[in-house]
Amino acid sequence: MSRIDPTGKLPPYRQVAEIIAGQIRDGRLRKGERIPSESELIEKYEVSRSTVRRTVAYLRDQGLVETVPTRGTYVL
Amino acid sequence: MSRIDPTGKLPPYRQVAEIIAGQIRDGRLRKGERIPSESELIEKYEVSRSTVRRTVAYLRDQGLVETVPTRGTYVL
């Protein structure tokens, strides 16, 4: 379990983003694959939905993923 | 684009409030109508959410609008 550190240099939403970005880079998450849903990320990293949504928004801004409403977010 | 002036006499939250109050007074925003969401105001006037929330709180205090949780803020 890759728990985040609330006292780290990076804010929680960035820490979660870096974990997912790392998984995309090293192939654990591949192109076309769906990343965990908001609910799953909330449970996995023990953060709020607001934080998870910020995380995904950041990944979208980085051009790493694409979100399809009612479907999920997919690796680009 | 009605940008605000960060160096103006009035603080940003008041400048935004005056713009909206003006729109209510001259009828561009009518009774019962919803004013733009926090997110929209943030983008439109390029201020933070806190500022936007202060703006709306101010308009509420002035008796110009009414905020309904999870719905929006409406002209009174």
Add this chain to the structure above:
DNA sequence: GTGTATTTGTTCGTATGTATC
């Protein structure tokens, strides 16, 4: 077909920490 669960979208409420003037 119908209803339920899932998933993302959107909105407001509240709190804390930091920085500036």
Add this chain to the structure above:
DNA sequence: CGATACATACGAACAAATACA
């Protein structure tokens, strides 16, 4: 010190579209 402003975070409620039994 107080007021202002921003960034971050958590919570809560509802809508809309899709998936599925």
